[in-house]
Amino acid sequence: MKPVIGLEVHVELKTKSKMFCGCSADYFGKKPNTHTCPVCLGLPGALPVPNKTAIEWCVMLGMALDCNIPLFSKFDRKNYFYPDLAKGYQISQYDEPFCLKGSIKLGSGKTIRITRVHMEEDTGKLIHENVNGQGITLIDFNRSGVPLVEIVTEPDFDNTKDVLDYLKKLQQIARYLDISNADMEKGDMRLEPNISLRSNTTNTTNNTNQQITNKLPNYKVEVKNINSFRFVEKAIAFEIKRQTEIIEKKGIPVQETRGWDENKQKTVTQRVKEEASDYRYFPEPDIPPIRWNDKKLLMIKKQIPELPDTKKRRFQKQYNISQYDAEILTREKTLADFYETCVNDGQKANLTAKQVSNYIINKKIDIESTLPAEIIKNIKALTIYLRIDESEIKKIVERVLNENKNAVGDYRNGKVSAVQYLIGKVLMVSKEKLEVSRVKKILEEKLND
Amino acid sequence: MNYSAYTIQGARASLKKKHFSSTHLVKACIDEIKEKENLNAFITVCEKEALKKATEADKKIKDGVDLPLLGIPISVKDIYLTKGIRTTAASKILDDFIPQYSATVVKKLEDVGAIIIGKTNCDAWAHGSSGENSDYGPTESPFLEGYVPGGSSSGSAVSVAAQMCFASMGSDTGGSIRLPASFCEIVGLKPTYGRVSRYGIIAMASSLDSIGHFTNTIEESALMLSITAGKDPNDATTPDETVDDYQSYLKKDIKGIRIGIPKEYFAQGLDKRIKEKIEAEIKSLEKQGAKIENISLPNTEYAIACYYIIQPAEVSSNLGRYDGIRYGSARQNFGEEAKRRIMLGTYVLSSGYYDAYYKKAMQIRTLIKKDFDEVFKKVDVVITPVSPTLPWKIGEKSSDPLSMYLSDVYTVTANLAGIPGISVPIGLIQSLPVGLQILGPHFSEGKLFQVGKAILGV
Numbered sequence: 001m002k003p004v005i006g007l008e009v010h011v012e013l014k015t016k017s018k019m020f021c022g023c024s025a026d027y028f029g030k031k032p033n034t035h036t037c038p039v040c041l042g043l044p045g046a047l048p049v050p051n052k053t054a055i056e057w058c059v060m061l062g063m064a065l066d067c068n069i070p071l072f073s074k075f076d077r078k079n080y081f082y083p084d085l086a087k088g089y090q091i092s093q094y095d096e097p098f099c100l101k102g103s104i105k106l107g108s109g110k111t112i113r114i115t116r117v118h119m120e121e122d123t124g125k126l127i128h129e130n131v132n133g134q135g136i137t138l139i140d141f142n143r144s145g146v147p148l149v150e151i152v153t154e155p156d157f158d159n160t161k162d163v164l165d166y167l168k169k170l171q172q173i174a175r176y177l178d179i180s181n182a183d184m185e186k187g188d189m190r191l192e193p194n195i196s197l198r199s200n201t202t203n204t205t206n207n208t209n210q211q212i213t214n215k216l217p218n219y220k221v222e223v224k225n226i227n228s229f230r231f232v233e234k235a236i237a238f239e240i241k242r243q244t245e246i247i248e249k250k251g252i253p254v255q256e257t258r259g260w261d262e263n264k265q266k267t268v269t270q271r272v273k274e275e276a277s278d279y280r281y282f283p284e285p286d287i288p289p290i291r292w293n294d295k296k297l298l299m300i301k302k303q304i305p306e307l308p309d310t311k312k313r314r315f316q317k318q319y320n321i322s323q324y325d326a327e328i329l330t331r332e333k334t335l336a337d338f339y340e341t342c343v344n345d346g347q348k349a350n351l352t353a354k355q356v357s358n359y360i361i362n363k364k365i366d367i368e369s370t371l372p373a374e375i376i377k378n379i380k381a382l383t384i385y386l387r388i389d390e391s392e393i394k395k396i397v398e399r400v401l402n403e404n405k406n407a408v409g410d411y412r413n414g415k416v417s418a419v420q421y422l423i424g425k426v427l428m429v430s431k432e433k434l435e436v437s438r439v440k441k442i443l444e445e446k447l448n449d
Numbered sequence: 450m451n452y453s454a455y456t457i458q459g460a461r462a463s464l465k466k467k468h469f470s471s472t473h474l475v476k477a478c479i480d481e482i483k484e485k486e487n488l489n490a491f492i493t494v495c496e497k498e499a500l501k502k503a504t505e506a507d508k509k510i511k512d513g514v515d516l517p518l519l520g521i522p523i524s525v526k527d528i529y530l531t532k533g534i535r536t537t538a539a540s541k542i543l544d545d546f547i548p549q550y551s552a553t554v555v556k557k558l559e560d561v562g563a564i565i566i567g568k569t570n571c572d573a574w575a576h577g578s579s580g581e582n583s584d585y586g587p588t589e590s591p592f593l594e595g596y597v598p599g600g601s602s603s604g605s606a607v608s609v610a611a612q613m614c615f616a617s618m619g620s621d622t623g624g625s626i627r628l629p630a631s632f633c634e635i636v637g638l639k640p641t642y643g644r645v646s647r648y649g650i651i652a653m654a655s656s657l658d659s660i661g662h663f664t665n666t667i668e669e670s671a672l673m674l675s676i677t678a679g680k681d682p683n684d685a686t687t688p689d690e691t692v693d694d695y696q697s698y699l700k701k702d703i704k705g706i707r708i709g710i711p712k713e714y715f716a717q718g719l720d721k722r723i724k725e726k727i728e729a730e731i732k733s734l735e736k737q738g739a740k741i742e743n744i745s746l747p748n749t750e751y752a753i754a755c756y757y758i759i760q761p762a763e764v765s766s767n768l769g770r771y772d773g774i775r776y777g778s779a780r781q782n783f784g785e786e787a788k789r790r791i792m793l794g795t796y797v798l799s800s801g802y803y804d805a806y807y808k809k810a811m812q813i814r815t816l817i818k819k820d821f822d823e824v825f826k827k828v829d830v831v832i833t834p835v836s837p838t839l840p841w842k843i844g845e846k847s848s849d850p851l852s853m854y855l856s857d858v859y860t861v862t863a864n865l866a867g868i869p870g871i872s873v874p875i876g877l878i879q880s881l882p883v884g885l886q887i888l889g890p891h892f893s894e895g896k897l898f899q900v901g902k903a904i905l906g907v
Contacts, residue, residue, distance in 0.1 A: 043548070045528075045552060045647075045649040088769020089766055280766070280798035280800075282807060285656035286686060287686075288686060
C-alpha cells in the first residue's frame with residue numbers, strides 16, 4: 001500500500017497590525033485580551049478593513065510559489081459556531097483566492113503541486129483552566145484577527161521525507177520573503193496533513209499527476225493543527241500504520257478529522273464525517289472585491305528577493321562552491337547575505353569565495369556576533385600560517401621533541417594531553433605565528449611514528 | 450415653548466441670537482416625548498445626558514462657537530452604538546448591552562454639536578416594515594390612533610413627525626427610512642450605498658444597509674447629509690468620492706430635468722388614490738419645466754424575491770455572533786421575525802441550495818442594477834410611489850409576513866442597486882400620509898434634493 005498525503009499549512013504573517021483592524025498582531029506572550037478592539041472582538045456594528053500589506057504579502061508568497069494571481073479576488077464568510085470565533089464567521093477566501101496553481105520543487109526532484117494560497121484571519125484562543133476545582137474555559141482574543149495565509153497542496157506526497165522537505169522549503173521561503181517568522185514553537189506555522197492509503201494494484205510508478213488524482217482513495221483522514229515538524233512526521237507514520245492495519249483486516253478507515261496526542265504518541269478522533277459540515281460560504285459584503293492590474297502585480301513582484309533555490313544555484317556557479325556548501329549558506333537569507341558581503345570584502349584582500357565559504361562553514365561562524373571584516377582578518381591570518389613551509393615547522397617540532405623527552409614519554413605511555421604541552425613549546429620556539437591545528441597534526445604524526 | 454415652526458437652520462439662528470437656549474430646546478423635546486409616551490417612539494430617553502450636553506452647548510454658544518448642529522436635539526435609531534448608552538436593536542437579546550464605542554455617524558453628529566436626545570424604537574434588528582416587530586412594543590402613528598408609522602425605523606420617523614426632536618438617524622435596508630417617512634409625512638433619505646459610514650451601526654444585511662435620516666424639510670435633509678456623508682477609514686465600503694455641496698442644488702430650479710416614470714411601479718397592486726396623487730405631482734413638475742419620460746425597469750418584478758434571499762442570507766450570518774456566549778441572552782430569545790430570517794438565510798446559503806437561491810438572486814441583483822444604469826442614461830431621476838398602500842392598522846398584517854414583505858416592493862430596488870432614494874410627503878388621503886419616491890444614479894443625492902424641493906416648495 002502506498003500513502004497518499006496532502007498538506008494544508010497555515011502561516012501567520014508578521015504584519016504590524018491585524019488583518020482587519022489596527023490592533024497589534026504581535027500577540028505572543030502578551031497579557032490576554034489586551035490587543036483587542038471592537039473589530040477583533042466582533043462587537044455589534046464593527047466592520048473589517050483589510051490590511052493592504054497582509055494582502056500584498058499573501059500575493060507575494062503566491063508568486064514565490066509560482067502561482068497564478070487572478071486579477072479578481074474577494075473575501076468570503078465562512079460561517080460556523082465556536083467560542084473562539086467572535087463574529088460567528090471567519091473571514092476567509094472560498095472560490096476566488098488570491099493565488100492559484102503553484103508548485104514547490106523538492107530536493108528529490110519531485111514537484112509538489114500547490115492548489116491555492118489564500119488569506120484569512122486567525123481565531124481567538126481557548127484556555128482550559130481549573131479554577132477553584134472547577135474546569136472552566138477562558139478566551140483570549142489577542143490572536144483573533146491576526147493575518148493567516150493558508151497554503152494547500154495537491155495530494156502529491158507519498159512519504160514523510162518529502163513532506164518534511166516541503167515544509168522546510170516553505171518555511172525558508174516565508175522567511176526569505178520576510179513575511180513571517182515561521183516559528184513553529186510560537187504557532188506561526190500550523191500543519192494539517194491529510195493521509196490515506198492507495199492499494200498496490202494501482203500503478204504507482206507512473207508519476208504523471210493526472211493518473212494519480214484519478215485513482216485517489218475514497219476516504220481521507222485529516223490530522224489537524226500540528227505545531228511541529230517532528231509531530232507531523234510521527235502523526236503521518238502513525239496514521240500509515242493505523243490505516244494499514246484497518247485495510248489489511250479488509251476494513252476502510254473512517255473519513256474523519258483527528259488530532260495528534262503527543263502524550264499518547266498517537267492520533268485521536270476529533271470529528272467524524274467532515275463532509276457533513278456546511279460553512280455556508282458567501283461573499284463578504286463588508287469588503288469590496290480586490291481587483292489587480294499588471295502594474296500593481298509587477299510592483300509586488302519586484303519586492304520578491306532572490307529565492308533560496310535560485311540563490312543556491314547562483315552561489316554554486318558564481319562562487320565555485322559545492323552544492324552542499326551552497327545549501328548551507330543559503331539556508332537562511334541573513335547567512336547568505338553575510339557570506340556575500342564577506343566574499344566582496346575578501347576579494348579586495350585576494351581571498352577566493354571558496355576560502356570564505358570554507359571558513360564560515362567549518363568554523364560555524366555566529367553571524368550575529370561577527371563582522372565580515374573580522375572574518376576576512378581571520379582568514380588572512382590563516383593564510384599567513386599556510387605560507388610557512390611545512391618543513392620549517394617540522395624542524396621546530398623535531399627540536400622541541402628532542403628537548404622534551406619526558407613529555408614525549410608521557411604521551412607514548414598514553415597521556416595524550418601531553419601533546420598540548422608540546423604544542424605550547426612549538427609555538428613558543430617559532431618566530432612566526434603558527435596554526436595550532438597544523439602544529440598538532442605534525443606533532444602527532446611524529447609522536448605516533 | 451413651541452418650536453415646531455423651526456427648522457434646524459432656523460433654530461440655530463435663534464440659538465445664536467439667544468432667543469432661546471439649547472437647554473430650552475432639549476427640555477421642550479423631552480416634554481414632547483413624555484407627553485406622547487403612548488406612541489412608544491423611544492426605547493431609551495437620554496434626558497440626563499442630553500441636558501448636560503445642552504448646558505455645555507449653551508456655554509459654547511455664549512463663547513461664540515458656531516457649529517451646524519450646536520445645541521440641536523436629534524434622535525438615533527437604537528441600532529446605532531452610543532458609547533455608555535444602552536443599545537438594544539429593539540431586541541431583548543441586547544437588553545442590557547452598553548456599547549464601548551460610538552458609531553462613526555454618532556461621533557460626526559456630536560462633533561458638530563448635535564445632542565443625542567434618545568434611542569428610538571424600531572423593528573427588532575431592523576426587521577420589518579411597520580415597527581410592530583419590536584421586542585419593546587410597536588410604535589404608533591402620530592396621525593391616526595391604532596395605525597402603524599411604518600418601519601423599520603418607526604420610532605425615528607415618529608420622533609421627527611411628532612416634534613420630539615429636529616432630525617433622526619435611521620437605517621434603510623429595503624425601505625426602512627423611506628416607508629416610515631411616507632407614513633409619517635416627513636422627508637426620509639436613503640443615501641447611496643457607502644455614502645454614509647455603517648461603522649458602529651448594528652448590521653442587518655451588510656450589502657444593502659444604507660445609513661440615512663428623517664427631517665421635516667429638504668433643506669434639513671441636505672444639511673444632515675453634508676455632515677454624515679464621507680469616507681470612513683473604519684468602513685471599507687465607503688468610497689473616496691467627494692461629498693457634493695448639497696446646498697447648491699437647493700438653489701436650482703428643475704427646468705430641463707428629465708424625469709423617468711417606470712411603468713412597472715404604477716401597475717397592478719398600487720392603491721389608485723396614491724397613483725392619482727403622484728400623477729398630479731408629476732404634472733406639477735412638468736409645469737415647472739421638467740421633461741417627463743415613460744420608461745421601463747423590466748426586472749422590477751423579481752426584486753422582492755431577490756431581496757428576500759440576499760437579505761436573510763446576510764442576516765443569518767450577521768446574527769451569528771449573538772450565540773448566547775457573549776451577550777448573555779440565549780438564542781431562543783430571538784423574536785419570530787429574526788428566527789424566520791435566520792432560518793431562511795441559513796437555508797439559501799446551504800450547500801446544494803446556494804446555486805439555486807443565493808447565486809441566482811445575485812445574478813438578478815446585477816440585472817436590476819443594469820436596468821437602472823440603462824435608464825439613467827436617458828433620465829436624471831425616476832419618480833415612483835413609496836408604498837403600494839396607505840398605512841395600515843397595527844396588527845393588520847402581523848400574521849401575514851408575505852403581505853408585510855410586499856409593502857417594500859417599490860423601495861427594495863434602490864437597495865439592491867445601491868442607488869439613493871428620497872421619500873417626500875405629498876399630502877394625506879383620509880387623514881393618512883402619502884409619500885413620493887425620487888430615485889437617482891449613485892451619488893446623485895444633490896439632484897434628489899433639487900427635485901424634492903420642487904415638489905415640497907419653499
